[in-house]
Amino acid sequence: MIYIERRFCTGCRLCKKECPSDAIKIINYKAYIDYSKCSECYRCVYVCPSSAIKRKTSTKASKTQLKKDLSNIGDKVKEIKSSLDKIEKR
Ligand code: SF4
Numbered sequence: 001m002i003y004i005e006r007r008f009c010t011g012c013r014l015c016k017k018e019c020p021s022d023a024i025k026i027i028n029y030k031a032y033i034d035y036s037k038c039s040e041c042y043r044c045v046y047v048c049p050s051s052a053i054k055r056k057t058s059t060k061a062s063k064t065q066l067k068k069d070l071s072n073i074g075d076k077v078k079e080i081k082s083s084l085d086k087i088e089k090r
């Protein structure tokens with residue numbers, strides 16, 4: 001989910017040009033999102049020069065992602081150790 005902090009929006013239209021879903025309208029030099037069209041590709045977030053477009057993540061989604069990341073740490077550490085072992089044997 002994204003949202004626009006309109007006080008930062010300058011109405012430059014870059015987000016509208018970048019949006020592949022035609023989900024952004026500029027009204028009175030401010031951007032508005034049509035959530036029924038938005039595919040959450042986040043292109044507008046990265047293109048906005050004013051950092052006016054933000055990603056909103058729910059606490060539940062953040063917790064789920066964090067648990068997923070933590071469960072993968074063990075495997076990553078093993079991968080790194082294995083790579084280091086290979087380098088040391090050379
Ligand atoms: S790119 Fe940012 S500043 Fe420009 S119109 Fe869109 S939200 Fe506003």
Ligand code: SF4
Pocket residue numbers: 002018019020021022023024033037038039040041042043044045
């Ligand atoms: S997240 Fe993607 S689809 Fe949604 S408004 Fe931004 S550019 Fe358009």
